[in-house]
Amino acid sequence: MEIFQLKTQPEGIERVSSFVNENFICIGYSELDDLTNKNKDEIREEIREKYKYEGSRLGNHLGNVNAFVNTMKEEDIVLITENDWVHIGRVGGYEYDCINNEWGMYHRRYVKWIGKAPKHELNEYVRELLRNRSILTKFKHPTDIAELDKVLTNGDISSNRNSIDYNIVEKALNILVSALDSDNEEIRVKAAIGLLQHNKFN
Structure with missing residues (x-):
């Protein structure tokens, strides 16, 4: 590292x-x-x-x-x-x-x-x-x-390693953003919830 x-x-x-x-x-x-x-x-x-x-x-x-x-x-x-x-x-x-x-x-x-x-x-x-x-x-x-x-105020270097593929996360977020413009209201609502949840925990 x-x-x-x-x-x-x-x-x-x-x-x-x-x-x-x-x-x-x-x-x-x-x-x-x-x-x-x-x-x-x-x-x-x-x-x-x-x-x-x-x-x-x-x-x-x-x-x-x-x-x-x-x-x-x-x-x-x-x-x-x-x-x-x-x-x-x-x-x-x-x-x-x-x-x-x-x-x-x-x-x-x-x-x-x-x-x-x-x-x-x-x-x-x-x-x-x-x-x-x-x-x-x-x-x-x-x-x-x-x-x-x-000196970190929240978190630490050693325990915050994440095995998730960052490129996949980025692609998933892009899909959610695109879904906000869907003609289907249910899809728009689910995309909005997904983005809000991501921001809450990141």
């Missing part, structure tokens, strides 16, 4: 509320096509072609995108900052959806939010990670050094 910090302004738009309330994260780079199963070299060429970046600028953006698509794995931990709080979540797999999502939110990962912690209670190693200016940064120390269990 690895720990990452992620900035919450893909394409320059603040999305922290969406990330927390809708259980996902994203990185922007909406000019890029679906990166599923693409390796680092293929992603480099995609960025060079679509954004015309070269040199160190290309390297920096490649680092962000490749980390989100390939380095980050399911069950890894992501940290995002909201004012004086840090939200702590466990990520699902990479997904690409340019049909159902707004500009800037095509490259996504489902997140199961474990809890949150006051920023000032995090140790210096984690605060150093959060100060990093890159869009996405991996914690360079062993995971246990972060001591996140000590």
Whole structure:
């Protein structure tokens, strides 16, 4: 398991509320096509072609995108900052959806939010990670050094592992959202109840 910090302004738009309330994260780079199963070299060429970046600028953006698509794995931990709080979540797999999502939110990962912690209670190693200016940064120390269990207000890192397939959860939620527009009133009501129950327990 690895720990990452992620900035919450893909394409320059603040999305922290969406990330927390809708259980996902994203990185922007909406000019890029679906990166599923693409390796680092293929992603480099995609960025060079679509954004015309070269040199160190290309390297920096490649680092962000490749980390989100390939380095980050399911069950890894992501940290995002909201004012004086840090939200702590466990990520699902990479997904690409340019049909159902707004500009800037095509490259996504489902997140199961474990809890949150006051920023000032995090140790210096984690605060150093959060100060990093890159869009996405991996914690360079062993995971246990972060001591996140000590500061979580609800939940803990070790006991919140969930064997459910996050991609299936995301697809199920999309089906419920689509069902809200059904011509059948009973289907609409059941979809609404399902979504409300999901939000209640997440």
